[in-house]
Amino acid sequence: MSPALEARQLCLDLDERYWSAARPRLLDCVDFAIPEGAVVGLVGRNGAGKSTLMRCLLGLTTPSAGESRLLGEPSLALPDAVRERLGYAAQTPDLFPRLTGLEHLDEMAAVYPGVNLRDAAALAARLDLSLGQRASSLSLGDQQKLAVVLALAHDPDLLLLDEPVASLDPISRRDFMRALFALRHKPTPRTVLVSSHLLSDLERVVSHVMFLREGRLQLFIEWDEAVEHLRCLPCPQPPAALQAGQVHWSPAGGGRLLVDARAWPQAGTAAVLGMEDLLEVLNT
């Protein structure tokens, strides 16, 4: 079975005007294959390249080198049959200010087959979103909710969400996490790529986590595996080269080496790392 989402040596160079030796590329040889049904949390600091990666995957930005495929088709030449199976909500919701939520859904139903208005309305109700108001009069949080309802309305097989919950309160965020799996009428599970800084939300729902730093993919791992096996060992000096089972060396906190405890049993008794702990180690 081909991956639902894959990138092969995906690179994006910075515009010459902004080029700097410290960060020559926005994306640097990003390589991964996401299996069907995975729910992947895309995690990294501001400016790590999360939104850029999503835009490249969707074919909205043309990479300088490398390629990516969605549902088996190249991002830059997606057939309509694949487009219809995609859902995307951008960080800044793309809405028509003068249209109400319901009118947005009608517009969508005219273009996409498979838009189920009743399901979409039920989801909106669950997220406590009024569909009768014009987008321009909605709060930022409600605009995000509408963008998510629109991204889900046609029961997409592949869903990409860029910081979808940043402006939502904790209760709405919980409902949103439930919504990721809602409105599913097809037998195959939906594949999701979602970026967020709210890592405790991601910990609930992701099957995999992808850490991005300065345009490079640092680590792509099943979340259960990360919790069970990734540990930090004290290590004042950086190793000359990372050996098998060594993931990253960080100078912070007197020097720490992130390892897989299956290869480094002496790390077995070290504390379990949450997603925030991992993000910190990987970014120092």
Added chain:
Amino acid sequence: MPSPQALFDIQPQLSTPIYRQVVEQVQRLVAGGQLGPGDELPSVRAVAERHAINPMTVSKAYSLLEAEGLLERRRGMGMVVAARAQPASADEDRLALLAPALETAARQAAQLGIAADAALAAFARVLHKTPKEE
């Protein structure tokens, strides 16, 4: 049948992966006799919905328990406790299931410099405060 809320206590912040939390809770409930052969488990969808977690995580837990022989898939009913799943008769077996939690507590007590007597007394107080599950 216990309601899904009563059946699982899921805490994503805990150092144990969510699927493991479900597996261990079912093991304990069967070992303790609160779940008996033929008892139906809440559906994957219900557990996922209740806790706002990934349904695949719940499926993974149920599949592991099925492979272990503790649960079986019954047509039209979902997962039920397997006919041959028996409560752990010997106290030793039940205690074995408690061991991981005790080891964690012991390690933390040592790190905090709490003397064994004081730790045991604290555990006794917690035991008496926890209501016995129906």
